[in-house]
Amino acid sequence: MSLTQAADEARRLQEEPEAMEAIRAGDSSAFETLFRAYHAPLCSFAYRYLGARDLAEEIVQEVFLCIWERRESWNVRTSVRSYLLTAVRNAALSYLRHERVVRRREAEVRDFHEIVAASPEVRALEAETVVAVRQAIGRLPDRCRLVFTLHREQGLTYAEVAEVLGISPRTVEVQIGRALKSLRKGLASHRP
Amino acid sequence: MNDDVDWIRLGRYLAGECTRGEADEIQRWIESDPAHTRLVEQLRAAWQVGATPTTTWDTPAAWRRMVARLRSRETQKGLTLVRGGRQLGRGPARAAVWAGAAAAVLLALGGGFWWIQSRVPSGSVGAVPAPLREVRAPIGQRAQFQLTDGTRVLLGPGSTLRYDTTRYGGSIRELLLDGQAHFTVAYNPHRLFLVRTARTVTEDLGTEFAITDYAADSAGVVVVASGTVAVRSVAADTTRPATLLRTGDQVRLDPAGRVTVRRGVDLRSSLAWTEGRLVFTDTPVGEVVTRLNRWYGADVRLGDPALATLRFTAAYGAVSEATVVRELATAVRGRVLRRGSTTLIVPLSSHQREN
Numbered sequence: 281m282s283l284t285q286a287a288d289e290a291r292r293l294q295e296e297p298e299a300m301e302a303i304r305a306g307d308s309s310a311f312e313t314l315f316r317a318y319h320a321p322l323c324s325f326a327y328r329y330l331g332a333r334d335l336a337e338e339i340v341q342e343v344f345l346c347i348w349e350r351r352e353s354w355n356v357r358t359s360v361r362s363y364l365l366t367a368v369r370n371a372a373l374s375y376l377r378h379e380r381v382v383r384r385r386e387a388e389v390r391d392f393h394e395i396v397a398a399s400p401e402v403r404a405l406e407a408e409t410v411v412a413v414r415q416a417i418g419r420l421p422d423r424c425r426l427v428f429t430l431h432r433e434q435g436l437t438y439a440e441v442a443e444v445l446g447i448s449p450r451t452v453e454v455q456i457g458r459a460l461k462s463l464r465k466g467l468a469s470h471r472p
Numbered sequence: 473m474n475d476d477v478d479w480i481r482l483g484r485y486l487a488g489e490c491t492r493g494e495a496d497e498i499q500r501w502i503e504s505d506p507a508h509t510r511l512v513e514q515l516r517a518a519w520q521v522g523a524t525p526t527t528t529w530d531t532p533a534a535w536r537r538m539v540a541r542l543r544s545r546e547t548q549k550g551l552t553l554v555r556g557g558r559q560l561g562r563g564p565a566r567a568a569v570w571a572g573a574a575a576a577v578l579l580a581l582g583g584g585f586w587w588i589q590s591r592v593p594s595g596s597v598g599a600v601p602a603p604l605r606e607v608r609a610p611i612g613q614r615a616q617f618q619l620t621d622g623t624r625v626l627l628g629p630g631s632t633l634r635y636d637t638t639r640y641g642g643s644i645r646e647l648l649l650d651g652q653a654h655f656t657v658a659y660n661p662h663r664l665f666l667v668r669t670a671r672t673v674t675e676d677l678g679t680e681f682a683i684t685d686y687a688a689d690s691a692g693v694v695v696v697a698s699g700t701v702a703v704r705s706v707a708a709d710t711t712r713p714a715t716l717l718r719t720g721d722q723v724r725l726d727p728a729g730r731v732t733v734r735r736g737v738d739l740r741s742s743l744a745w746t747e748g749r750l751v752f753t754d755t756p757v758g759e760v761v762t763r764l765n766r767w768y769g770a771d772v773r774l775g776d777p778a779l780a781t782l783r784f785t786a787a788y789g790a791v792s793e794a795t796v797v798r799e800l801a802t803a804v805r806g807r808v809l810r811r812g813s814t815t816l817i818v819p820l821s822s823h824q825r826e827n
Contacts (some may be wrong), residue, residue, distance in 0.1 A: 283817040432522035457480035
């Protein structure tokens, strides 16, 4: 995480209790701020479970709707981010539990050509490398990929990842280790 | 080379989750061998790329949809009864004020006339009744038409659709349905599409689905032909999440708010009515008769109530009422009696009692 990102994160965490208090009191613009801040990452996360964009968006909408409907008693134990991710995960799993039809994963191939909001470090890499890494991430086993994505894309700490997924921090460590090993193998075979 | 690498520790190092001492140790390890340095360089690349989201999402459009849905739920809770311009019953519930236009309240009255009321932002209710456009398919017929946004509607027999022509196409495209309709919704992420019936509220982006909610039926049913919709029960508390349905999913909502979902239904059967076919699949005979009467504008009755719980399976294209009635009678071991415009299906054994 870069310095500015860390500073933003620290500021956001400091402001969280006030934001939550405002939402509990029915402040719709505080709710809007929350929505706009977390909508995209939550959709990406839901998409990892559901493999379909429209469904991912609907699930995230429902999570926010529920928060607003129950706002008077809304409370989070750790951070707003992990609360939201957990809520989305639960909603996605609940949906999947009832689904009998095998879900088709939308081809992640088309995403490879979008280098979205890339950091300077990533932009400096060759496009081929980025594609190779994306493909390697896509090939990780499900649980491993989830842990890796939650940590990297969503910016959760090991402890937060453990909380959201309901696993132990040790498992998180092990999965990240596995991810690195697989990714390295994937990269090694790509480079000449 | 891979064998002596402690991947877990490297992970902690890259994640910033290790102690100062550990970090120093790993740093020394990295510098001890150019192969190690190269490895960590590659891993950093993977680490960075992993942090980049791979999909874009239209958050502004999603927010507009969110506001539209929240407004529509508010109006459901803060109902004020109005009849002929006079306000009855309790006042409006306290509601959040959303940026933008004042919320509109759409009301349903048992007697069958409808008013729209605009709520002024200050919270006081001013009645500005506006008549609704009404489109009706009489019993025995279906009706097809298109709304201003390109949404196509097919109304089933004995069904009515109502909406406010001045507001339809605004931030919420809202319709009131009494009966049965199939919708092919014009896709528009900025304008939420919403259908209310006596028992259901269905919200949608742009997709193809059908709702059946006749007052005489025991429940409302929504089935999705393509796309995704969110369905809520009118009876249920709005803090419960809606049911999400996709292609081939069907939900049944009874007046108590109980929700039954079936996935992977036979769409050809569920939507047969849209193609002018009558399909019964293990349908209770009482329901068969109700649907027959709607479909043909007939007056078929069961001479013996016990017949109502028997089951009937058949599929018809363009056939006459007489054919269906005859085959139904045969299936329940009954016979057909005509009394003026009424058709009676009676059990064979009642022959002696007839005078």
